[in-house]
Amino acid sequence: MKELYFESIYAFDRTDEPVFVGIPFKKGELFDEKKIAVKNEKGEQKPSFSRALSTWEDGSVKWLFTDFLADIPALKSAKYFLAIEEEPQTIKGIVSDEKVTDTGKITLDFTKGELFEINGSDVTLSPMCFSDKDNGKYSFTKKSVQTEQYSPLKETRLIKGVFTAKERNVEAEIRVTCYWQKSYFDIGITIINTDTLPLRIESFSLVLKKPFDGKMRQNVAHSNYRTIYTSSEGEAIENLIDANYLLFESNESNPEVFYGTFFGDMTNEKGGVCATVYQAQQNYPKAVSIEAGVMNIDLMPGNVEDITLFMGMAKEHIVRIYLHKGLSPETLSNESTLFQLPDRPAVDPSVFKESGVFSPLIFTDEYFPKAERYFAGMADGHTRSYGVVSWGDSPDMGYTQQGRGGG
Template identity: 30%
Template sequence: MIEIYCEKLYKYSRIEEPVSVTIPFKKGAYTKTEDMAVLQNGSPVLIQPKVTARYDDGSIRYLFLRFLADLPANKAAVLQFDVNAKAGTNSNINKTAGKGMTATVEKVADGFRVDTGCLKYEVANHSGSIFKELDDGRKIYKAADFEGPYLKDGNGDTYDMQIDTWRVVEAGPVCVILSAEGSSLCSRADDTVNSGTGGAKNIRFELRLTAYAGKPWTEVSYRIINTTDEPLAVKSLVFHYKAGTEAVSDALIPMNFDAETDSTGCGDTLTDNSANEGPLFHTRGILELEAIEKKTPPETVRTLVGSSNYKTDFFIGKDGEPVNKVIDAKYLLKEANEHFAEVLYGTFMADRTDEKDGLCITVYQAQQNYPKAVRADKNGISVMLVPEGVGNVVMQPGMAREQQFLMHFHAPEEPVWELDNRSLIYQMPDRPCIAPRIFKEAGVMLDVFPEKLNNDVEIALMGKADAHARCYGMLNWGDTWDSGYTMQGRGNGRVVWSNNEYDFPHSCALQYARTGVRRYLDYLLVTAKHWMDVDICHYSKNPLRIGGQWEHTAGHCANGVMVCSHEWVEGLLDYYHFSGDERGLASAIGIGENVLRLLDTPMYAHAGEANARETGWALRTLTALYIETHDKKWVEKCDWIIHSFEVWEDEYGSWLAPYTDNTAIRVGFMISVAVGSVMRYYREFPQEDIKEMLIRAVDDLIENCLMDNGLFYYKELPSLARLGNNTLLLESLAIAYELTGDKKYLAPGLETFKRAIYEKPSTINGQKREEEDAIIGAGSSTKGFAQSFIPLITYYKALSENDMTW
């Protein structure tokens, strides 16, 4: 029995709330999910298990588990996961679980029909609308009621949306996910941008619809992909809900209210609408909502927009009066916000309610993905994923970006506070967790679970993880700028983006598994999504770019290159296991295939011509993909890399890296990358000669790179032998200890470890600034934590096992 913890979160109860959790298993323990159940107060709840990884013997390695839970107001809850609930008992336990409805999907002639029990909709292949028909029990909506998202480019050209074929991504009693690819088409006689469609520009996109059992809402995901050979200036990207026959406007009008700026960000500024009879109302928080609702009856169409970072700020109109909200750079620069923004910044929503029905649409992480705008009026709702005339979104060739919003259909009498409540829950959903010991005992990941904990180290690791800069912008959210690379001029005067260098998501996944602290999971989800979209090349005429990850550069990929030393997959695989989103696995496989193509280029033809980091990272990537998929094509190249390291050592005496035309030098952190990668291969395929090669490499590091002051130098040249602070060498020392059991390998790292633990982390407070299409907050690059976490945690674990102090 595994306990599932739901932390105290909201002051309102959530009944049969759809939630999810990841469960790891030991090899050989379980092969099927039919006997599994989740119990709350002894009774089974509705579940939907999904195996995301298996061991090579077919047993379950990772299980992504969706379920419905009753979450109490202002209290935590604990449920039990029973892997043998049906053994000798009820063979139909999930059919009788729960108290409410289930989600179903069925194939129809030209698409699919989804039924959540209180929301039914049908989607059609080869259509120009997301929905063919939607029924919420009060009103039947038709295809013409939903327009777009429609694209307009920088030339002012508009695009028609054409959906291809829908498919079922996931289907079960808790959740149904549908997906379809499609094209935004613009035909012009003089258009020569992309000849792939007979002279028409073809911007590809992916749609996803996610529905939950018994819930009156569905999430819409729209992922735009620049499948042309030129930069795509997105002038606007807009979705309309059309309430009648008249066109829906996306014009933004000034919302002028005599109200003081909420400079504290704490909702301290009060409003008073007692003498206001409309047609427009402005209020913060929920205290005045009931009185305003009486003045804005839905019979004459109530309109509403709201945004928050603490108390929600509402503009409410009666008689269909237009209201809108805009998020731009100026808005973000002046607004105070104290949240870890990956977890929550606030909400951003629009609602239109009449005498028959209401629809509230919430844009997910709108502030983080600015520019954004919403408008509601008598004719409908306009959701501006990119509002015209606001911001500057330019997507480079091959770049993608997903945006999400929740469509909540509700009765006219639904109180506004409840709409606000659901909108906020969408922004910060309940995320259950399990105890770290479950991950440790399962052995599914690197052992980052010291038995003896030290508060100084734990505080330092948390500080390093939290200290990264939050960088807002549709194409930037989930990434950070790198001050070092920028100041070096690597962006030719522009800001250089880290592009998740050193696999920040993977370190976050490990930190989450070992602590159960929710925000590290949110860090993983946000950064991996950016990685999958922006940092990977989705379209190119150059096969050496397809599926690959861009090295850190300006504009995420401007003048970018792809090399094995800057392509990772472990964080994407973690994302798949912790989110259930199969695109994480697909993205990782795409990177692996790109690495294979790169390894066949002349750069890697001879051992020693590239530094140890290049083939080292390639080995780590390919080994991870073999462990995940058991596909031997990854191992074939791994064997070749291992052999190249052996040849390299024979020719040079150690793993030297080319530097100037007439030097080959020791670079401690690059050698450590190679040691760490070879060790990952060795753990899967232990061989004595590989073990001895690893020990020789670490011995060479200690003998030649350790200075008298207890630190390692940066690089082996008189011009570069400055004090080193790279923690990657600590992982090499921990690996040598793991291989030999000899704690002599730990002593040389004490000074480096001490300095890393007690250094002051970058602050998360400070001045925000605007740079190109981004608002950049204070803090450091994610590279710092990504690079240091595994070395620090593995070395720390080794120290704790030997009661060594520093």
């Protein structure tokens, strides 16, 4: 068996949390990935689904990808184990066909609406609002829907379409990921500029609506060291992250992994809907505003920053939509934070060494202080740019000044 270790991160329980792991196997060790089972420390089997990513010359599995559901207690670590069973494993899971995806908690119908409709819910996803500074407002046309990836525990649908304004077309890909027995789903929207002309974006937003009867609990929130809420019962509220906001906020987290969270929620007596923007601070500007049961998720807010996509550039924005039965703002903050920094199992280095997938030269018990200091210095000295088209990019002067150009 191969051990999977979850470190203690959060002060709240996670039950049947969707997690995944990629793990190597020795040549000849595993020939049928369907025989993989995931068990907890008590030996109890958890729902899982595995698929081979690559194989050895003899057809055995070289790299395995496994989705499974984990129970991780508050303020405690947890261990799980990958075992090879005698017989193939089968599980119940997401029911899907050409039209709908049914997770057991929610059903999305991809034949209806601009993108899809949520069956049996009073929450509606309004048409996307997209405009640029040269052509004004665009309309979206859905061209195709296909299942990009399916497992009983997780399904991703790929919607391809085009935004049109005047004589200009802007391609878009929307990935919708659903999870077994979960009432949330993720929307990843990628805008692609395939034109030779720059795309000078004015604004881009998703809009969620929920019936308003004169009173509704509304919250917009963001976190750094703690979650800060702005609340109302129907009046307009807004939360904006821009350059000025970030300039005067200190953050001691590692932004490549986690900065904080950013979400909005509307809740009435029939339930609520919460929307969390992934890595909003790193990919500023971002905004969430709510008024009288209408939530605008501004992925590129208007009149805040100049945002230009040149030919060949693409940008993805990811939002988690969570339908709930009146959860408290504090619980929603926990769920939102978990989306930003999900649980990921660690695999012991010996598994990689024994599998033979890497050169043995990278495994050594000898410590090289000079090399470690050098690598730490490289990491600490690397500049970090924030921004919707700049996140992760910055000039590396040590590299730029090399070569014929000399900088």
